[in-house]
Amino acid sequence: MSTLVSNRRSRPHADTDPAADWAALGACVGRLQAFQASEDQARAICASCPVNLRCLDEALREEGTAAPSYRSDIRGGLTPHQRAALSGYERPKAPTGGRITGDLDEAERLLRGGSLSDEKVSTATGVGRHSVSKLRRDLGLPTQVDLRGAAPAERLAHRTRPGQDGHLLWTGDEATVIAGRRVKGIRLAFELGYGRLPEGSVKRTCDVYPCVAWQHLTDRPMRDALAAAAPPPPAVPAPVEYLYELWDANWDDGPLGNYEIRRHPITKKTNLRIAFTFMGKASYVDRQRIEADGEVYHRRLRRLLYLAPPELPTRPEPAALQTLRQAMADAHPDRGGTDTAFMAAHAAYQRARRSAGAQR
Structure with missing residues (x-):
């Protein structure tokens, strides 16, 4: 008896390793989804395939004289029933004196599976109990094993x-x-x-x-x-974001004072606020405002905070800017000024800086 394919739902060579053999030349290589879309589309692909005869020969060799129910898909341009007829498969004849009802192909498939009793095959397929038993003998399959009481x-x-x-x-x-x-x-x-x-x-x-x-x-x-x-997965630290502050340790040093950029870690973002820590204490700023202007003055901390690191002063400012900057320093709340005065002085200083930059 010829060897049957182990998987009833075998696939065409579109699913094989394309570098293995002749299958690499198949028209269906890389087109498995299109191949399985419909029978007509699969046969159209096979019609233009340069190795369709080789594919058909391989299918007939693998499937032997198996029933159509043991075959699947279009292979070599032929359907399972066409390949079964070409292989010489003969459907078992009905028992003498009667006509078999039910799905005989399915009954054969279940019997060849070797796991169901004749009664269960009969119930599943509609083929009569005695017909199933005769079909088992005609196929040359071993008789049922009585496993009642078996270990x-x-x-x-x-x-x-x-x-x-x-x-x-x-x-x-x-x-x-x-x-x-x-x-x-x-x-x-x-x-x-x-x-x-x-x-x-x-x-x-x-x-x-x-x-x-x-x-x-x-x-x-x-x-x-x-x-x-199992070892725990490696911990990936979350990226840390910051708000920035341009700090001058001495306001009296002029535009080339002892500047440094201080970072304040961001702990949380919402649609309205950005929370951060300042000297170990929690605080927050208006998110929409700082993202729109790039900076915001924090009244409680009396600090000007930036969304991105500000530029450090690298050269002397013009006299007009120095005057405005000194006025901003004098208006700072740490030197007896007020928040409102400092913010107004800072705005004037920034306008002058932008204007001076545009003129250069």
Whole structure:
């Protein structure tokens, strides 16, 4: 008997490694979404493919004489039924003296799966019980194994088949009945592999469904232990933002005084405010105003705060600017002035600075 493809929903060579062989020349390479959009579109792509005959030959070799239900997708420009007819597949005949009702192709697929009883195949497909039994014999499949009273290990062996890379694949329904109790295959495999009942849910560590290899299964305590042993992700410090202040340690030094830029960390931003710390104490400024003007005078702290680092004075100012700057210094609240007077002097000084810069 020819070997059947292991995955009923096999895909065309659009899903293979394009660098492997002839499949790299296929017209469907890189166009899998378009290929699977509709049967007509897939056949149109195959019609212009330079290796469609090679693709068809590969499909016939893989699928052998399998029934159409074991084939899928357009391959080599042909549908599953067309490829089945080309391969010499013959649909099993109806039992003598009657006509088979129900889905015979589906019945064959379930019987070849080897996991369902004749009764369950009959119920699932509508094919009569005796017809299913005869179909099993005509296909050359082994007779049913009576697993009533069988040991759990025997049931596991009967309901699984080996897969690639150490996977053990559960076949048929996801559960089996042991001593009158319905047990999921994944829990049965865990119990037999680890020699104990699982605690909590059993999950796979691999991404292969329906793998039940016990080495690939974990219960809740095992997952908790793995999570506790895993190193914590590295902490990424959040970027720190600041408000800035141009500080002159001595107002009497003139325009080339002892200047420095002080930073005050921003702790939070809202639509209306920017919160920051000043000498360890929390404070805030009007966000809309400082973002519009680039600066704001803080009345309580008596400080002029900037959104970006201000420029340090690097050369002497003109006499007119020095006069305005001195007037601003004299109006500062620390020297007996008032907030209103300082802000007015500062505004006059800034206008003069901008005007002087534009003239230069």
